[in-house]
Amino acid sequence: MLELEARTPVGTIELDVALTVEQGECLALAGPSGAGKTSVLRIAAGLLKPERGRVACGGRTWLDTVGGVALAPDERRCAYVFQEYALFPTMTAWQNVAYPLREGRRSARRARAHELLERFGVGHVADARPATLSGGERQRVALARALARRPEALLLDEPLSALDSRTRAGAARALREILAEAGVPALLVTHDFAEAAELGDRVGIVDAGAIVQEGTATELAAQPRTAFVADFAGAVVLTGTARAGEGGLTAVDLDGGGTVLSTDAASGPVAVSVFPWEIAIEGGETAAPSTSSPQNHLRARVTAVTAVGNRARIALSGPQPLVAEITAASAERLALKPGTAVVATWKAAATRLVAR
Amino acid sequence: MRGWFAALLGVATAAALLFLTLPVVAIFVDTSPARLLDSLGEEGALDALWLSLKTTALALAIIVVVGTPVAWLLASRRFPGRALAVTLVELPLVLPPAVAGIALLAALGPEGILGGALADAGIRLPLTTAAVVVALTFVASPFYVRQAQAAFGAVDRTLVDASRTLGASEARTFLRVIVPTAAPGLAAAGALALGRALGEFGATLMFAGSLQGITQTAPLAIYDRFATDFDAALALSAVLVAVSAGILLAVKLVRGGEALDRAGA
Numbered sequence: 001m002l003e004l005e006a007r008t009p010v011g012t013i014e015l016d017v018a019l020t021v022e023q024g025e026c027l028a029l030a031g032p033s034g035a036g037k038t039s040v041l042r043i044a045a046g047l048l049k050p051e052r053g054r055v056a057c058g059g060r061t062w063l064d065t066v067g068g069v070a071l072a073p074d075e076r077r078c079a080y081v082f083q084e085y086a087l088f089p090t091m092t093a094w095q096n097v098a099y100p101l102r103e104g105r106r107s108a109r110r111a112r113a114h115e116l117l118e119r120f121g122v123g124h125v126a127d128a129r130p131a132t133l134s135g136g137e138r139q140r141v142a143l144a145r146a147l148a149r150r151p152e153a154l155l156l157d158e159p160l161s162a163l164d165s166r167t168r169a170g171a172a173r174a175l176r177e178i179l180a181e182a183g184v185p186a187l188l189v190t191h192d193f194a195e196a197a198e199l200g201d202r203v204g205i206v207d208a209g210a211i212v213q214e215g216t217a218t219e220l221a222a223q224p225r226t227a228f229v230a231d232f233a234g235a236v237v238l239t240g241t242a243r244a245g246e247g248g249l250t251a252v253d254l255d256g257g258g259t260v261l262s263t264d265a266a267s268g269p270v271a272v273s274v275f276p277w278e279i280a281i282e283g284g285e286t287a288a289p290s291t292s293s294p295q296n297h298l299r300a301r302v303t304a305v306t307a308v309g310n311r312a313r314i315a316l317s318g319p320q321p322l323v324a325e326i327t328a329a330s331a332e333r334l335a336l337k338p339g340t341a342v343v344a345t346w347k348a349a350a351t352r353l354v355a356r
Numbered sequence: 357m358r359g360w361f362a363a364l365l366g367v368a369t370a371a372a373l374l375f376l377t378l379p380v381v382a383i384f385v386d387t388s389p390a391r392l393l394d395s396l397g398e399e400g401a402l403d404a405l406w407l408s409l410k411t412t413a414l415a416l417a418i419i420v421v422v423g424t425p426v427a428w429l430l431a432s433r434r435f436p437g438r439a440l441a442v443t444l445v446e447l448p449l450v451l452p453p454a455v456a457g458i459a460l461l462a463a464l465g466p467e468g469i470l471g472g473a474l475a476d477a478g479i480r481l482p483l484t485t486a487a488v489v490v491a492l493t494f495v496a497s498p499f500y501v502r503q504a505q506a507a508f509g510a511v512d513r514t515l516v517d518a519s520r521t522l523g524a525s526e527a528r529t530f531l532r533v534i535v536p537t538a539a540p541g542l543a544a545a546g547a548l549a550l551g552r553a554l555g556e557f558g559a560t561l562m563f564a565g566s567l568q569g570i571t572q573t574a575p576l577a578i579y580d581r582f583a584t585d586f587d588a589a590l591a592l593s594a595v596l597v598a599v600s601a602g603i604l605l606a607v608k609l610v611r612g613g614e615a616l617d618r619a620g621a
């Protein structure tokens with residue numbers, strides 16, 4: 001189990017976090033760049049000393065600013081995989097992997113390094129220098145090197161961001177297997193919510209130095225506690241003022257005009273969030289709002305249509321900007337193009353409200 | 357008028373190359389190989405050359421052993437007075453050699469501020485080979501430290517962090533990761549210092565004197581002969597040029613090889 005608590009100024013923000021990662025679990029911290037995610041990893045590794053804080057792993061205290069304990073990075077058994085992998089340029093792949101191995105003869109260490117490279121599927125690059133490796137190969141060598149020392153915790157900084165989109169899917173799958181196999185607490189940071197959802201058993205959303213909400217990716221997406229979390233998780237966020245509506249629903253008068261209904265209870269200023277894929281598009285004037293079950297209807301104009309595989313993202317300008325995600329076929333059928341007048345429709349049950 | 361700028365660059369480069377190489381080439385044109393060998397056989401010439409190589413090697417060893425950690429400290433740590441320390445290290449760089457010689461005498465000479473203490477310890481520097489080494493170290497070390505500091509500054513600090521998290525101490529990180537990564541830059545720094553030390557004249561003459569076989573290095577021997585035996589001075593110069601060029605070439609080859617190695621050739 002990895003426990004970390006820290007309060008310290010980092011650059012212009014005040015970092016204040018507390019987190020626990022269980023054995024074999026992966027906690028993914030997601031947030032915009034500059035939120036302090038990497039500083040959390042550096043504190044865990046001992047590369048950054050917080051003003052106040054405590055780090056403990058596997059029953060050993062690594063840092064306790066009150067008790068005066070502060071182990072150096074090399075005294076903590078934690079593996080750190082850096083964003084650009086930080087392979088030593090003057091060493092071959094196998095020498096990189098053998099670097100943390102200190103016991104036994106050189107030949108034994110060399111054999112062990114080769115074995116690790118084989119296990120990570122990059123045995124064929126053992127004698128190559130990092131500069132000649134592809135991004136995917138570098139990532140695997142870096143993972144092999146990090147795990148060579150049998151770490152008690154695994155720290156990963158944007159492990160997939162240095163990879164091109166083609167390699168990424170495979171690398172993500174491999175990384176999940178490696179994390180499962182390692183069986184140690186893993187702390188991962190990323191700026192991409194989708195990546196956090198894919199790799200983390202739990203996700204913590206970090207904003208301006210604090211973990212604003214923690215839970216499974218599904219929980220965060222479905223019940224964002226703040227507009228920031230909703231936005232970061234990919235939802236459309238609108239602002240308005242809530243009041244009691246008919247039938248036990250909450251009505252929200254949106255800033256700029258229009259009213260939407262939600263099954264959530266709230267009053268006063270709120271942020272309304274809805275996922276783009278919950279929003280349906282009806283062709284402009286011909287729509288008959290009263291006949292279908294969704295109760296939220298906003299008139300809007302199409303500002304852009306972007307194809308994403310078999311889906312289309314429709315950017316809309318209504319009282320406030322919106323994004324809807326529909327099938328490419330529907331977009332075709334409705335002949336959507338910039339300027340088309342439409343009605344954006346979604347259910348009150350898919351509308352989340354959070355107080356502002 | 358198109359291309360006038362390219363023409364200007366070409367003309368300037370050609371003029372610079374001609375101006376810089378002509379004197380060096382002239383040394384070899386003026387000396388026949390037979391004369392060169394003859395004059396080396398002359399009493400004192402080989403002595404001077406040997407002394408130059410010996411003292412330069414010794415000075416360079418001291419500079420590298422002490423200067424490398426200093427350069428790393430200055431490149432990697434922020435501490436109060438760092439800017440002052442950097443300036444102090446670079447000071448001998450801008451001292452005229454004659455001033456450096458006087459300064460060394462004032463500090464370490466018999467009448468110098470440390471002269472008494474040195475004499476009490478039984479150490480008398482002026483007019484000894486040790487004084488030559490002191491003079492060379494004094495004038496050449498800033499060249500090494502400055503360049504080495506730049507080489508260390510260019511090392512990606514993430515490599516240092518990576519090494520520490522992989523269980524390596526600061527010392528092991530320095531020896532296994534930082535120095536190898538900065539090696540090409542350190543070699544260039546060493547070459548600069550070596551070149552400066554090999555050619556050192558003023559400070560050596562003033563602080564160590566010009567005693568044949570003891571403090572008379574090759575540059576001093578050249579100066580000693582040029583009024584009386586221009587050919588001998590020329591021959592000795594030719595050898596010095598050959599040695600310097602050989603060192604420069606060796607460094608370029610080592611660096612070129614490493615660059616190729618990194619590119620994966």
